[in-house]
Amino acid sequence: MTTVAEPTPAPAPVAEPPAPAVPVQVPRTHHRFTAAEYNRLGEVRIIGEDDRVELIDGEILDMCAIGYRHAAQVTELTTLLVRNSVGEMRVSVQNPLNLGERYQPQPDLMLLRERTDRYKAALPTAEDVLLLIEVADSSLDYDQHTKLPMYARAGIAEVWIVNLDADQVEIHTQPQEAAYTTTRVARRGETVQIGALPAVTLPVATILL
Amino acid sequence: MTIVAEPTPAPAPVAEPLAPAVPVQVPRTHHRFTAAEYQRLGEVGIIGEEDRVELIDGEILDMGDIGHRHAAQVNRLNRVLVQNSEETMGVSVQNPLQLGERYQPQPDLMLLRARADDYASALPTAADVLLLIEVADSSLDYDQRIKLAVYARAGVTEVWIVNLDADQVEIYTQPQEAAYTTTRVARRGETVQIGALPAVMLPVTTILL
Numbered sequence A: 001m002t003t004v005a006e007p008t009p010a011p012a013p014v015a016e017p018p019a020p021a022v023p024v025q026v027p028r029t030h031h032r033f034t035a036a037e038y039n040r041l042g043e044v045r046i047i048g049e050d051d052r053v054e055l056i057d058g059e060i061l062d063m064c065a066i067g068y069r070h071a072a073q074v075t076e077l078t079t080l081l082v083r084n085s086v087g088e089m090r091v092s093v094q095n096p097l098n099l100g101e102r103y104q105p106q107p108d109l110m111l112l113r114e115r116t117d118r119y120k121a122a123l124p125t126a127e128d129v130l131l132l133i134e135v136a137d138s139s140l141d142y143d144q145h146t147k148l149p150m151y152a153r154a155g156i157a158e159v160w161i162v163n164l165d166a167d168q169v170e171i172h173t174q175p176q177e178a179a180y181t182t183t184r185v186a187r188r189g190e191t192v193q194i195g196a197l198p199a200v201t202l203p204v205a206t207i208l209l
Numbered sequence B: 001m002t003i004v005a006e007p008t009p010a011p012a013p014v015a016e017p018l019a020p021a022v023p024v025q026v027p028r029t030h031h032r033f034t035a036a037e038y039q040r041l042g043e044v045g046i047i048g049e050e051d052r053v054e055l056i057d058g059e060i061l062d063m064g065d066i067g068h069r070h071a072a073q074v075n076r077l078n079r080v081l082v083q084n085s086e087e088t089m090g091v092s093v094q095n096p097l098q099l100g101e102r103y104q105p106q107p108d109l110m111l112l113r114a115r116a117d118d119y120a121s122a123l124p125t126a127a128d129v130l131l132l133i134e135v136a137d138s139s140l141d142y143d144q145r146i147k148l149a150v151y152a153r154a155g156v157t158e159v160w161i162v163n164l165d166a167d168q169v170e171i172y173t174q175p176q177e178a179a180y181t182t183t184r185v186a187r188r189g190e191t192v193q194i195g196a197l198p199a200v201m202l203p204v205t206t207i208l209l
Helices: A035-043 A068-084 A140-154 B035-043 B068-084 B140-154
Strands: A053-056 A059-062 A090-093 A109-112 A129-136 A158-163 A168-176 A179-186 A191-194 A197-203 B053-056 B059-062 B090-093 B109-112 B129-136 B158-163 B168-176 B179-186 B191-194 B197-203
Touching: A068 A090, A068 A109, A068 A129, A068 A197, A129 A140, A140 A158, A140 A168, A140 A179, A179 A191, B068 B090, B068 B109, B068 B129, B068 B197, B129 B140, B140 B158, B140 B168, B140 B179, B179 B191
Parallel strands: A129 A158, B129 B158
Antiparallel strands: A053 A059, A090 A109, A109 A129, A158 A168, A168 A179, A191 A197, B053 B059, B090 B109, B109 B129, B158 B168, B168 B179, B191 B197
């Protein structure tokens, strides 16, 4: 019976170090929710409207607080899309998108096709989305590396990343598997078009703040 | 207007590399739940009894599957605790422990002090726990680095980690802040005691499988 009994300040001394000297490999994964469970969380008010969350691969992630620059850019884009959309198209701002069993992201903006139920019956799905826009400041890396492959895999036809720090619009089209095969970077002085609105030509300077 | 229009296989070619060459720093955090919200998840059936989960620092983590060796060790310890505890004490196996607003772990075993309500009205808290045991195989690193700190901070007086791979019992006592200041490693051939049951001497051989 070997007792190491002398009380000493933390960390604990041990006869042999039970912990390996390598970085912690936490063998735990976050609990994954289905989209149905995730929506129930809202219904029973465990997650409220004031919680800015997304369901990504079954995990409930908190979205960053909205900074004033991000908010202003979203507002600018909202006006632009509403003014240029035609017929019964809808502009959805910071609302959820249903991408199957384990994904329910909340893109900054979506231009949605006309749907007879006016989206009262169910959330939009990938095929309803004519254009999806993410405004990226601190979220740039996440938008480019996680969101973009997710949107491509879902088959969303056109995604813009409005890159605030680089002061440019990144236009991603032609999704194939988990990537967009065509990317264009548009800067001030250039003009861009939305695939679903071929008659409209937008100067980049009117898009960026 | 520069259009990179030729469709090519993924990954997408871009005018300038959009992605930094460093590993992705995902600026997202998992949504944190309070213990009350976590309990509601169970009540409304979003998380069921078949889900093996714990609330650690507000995050809902899936616990590993129970392997046969882990299960057998838990059963052995259950018998040892029940046979040696006083009649009014409780032996709680793989049940939750309430440790404040953002923690509700599910230790493998707990020896609980007698409580007038027999724990019918509320979950046990740290003050109720005479001995807490984690059986560690693949979870060893997590148990030693994360769980132990959680239990120490909560003031759980005695924790054993039954280390299956090392075939030893690690006994942690005298919690101070986020660490136990006394640690003893007991092996076959030695005997151990539970602080709350000073009259009982347990040969390590009867504890380990």
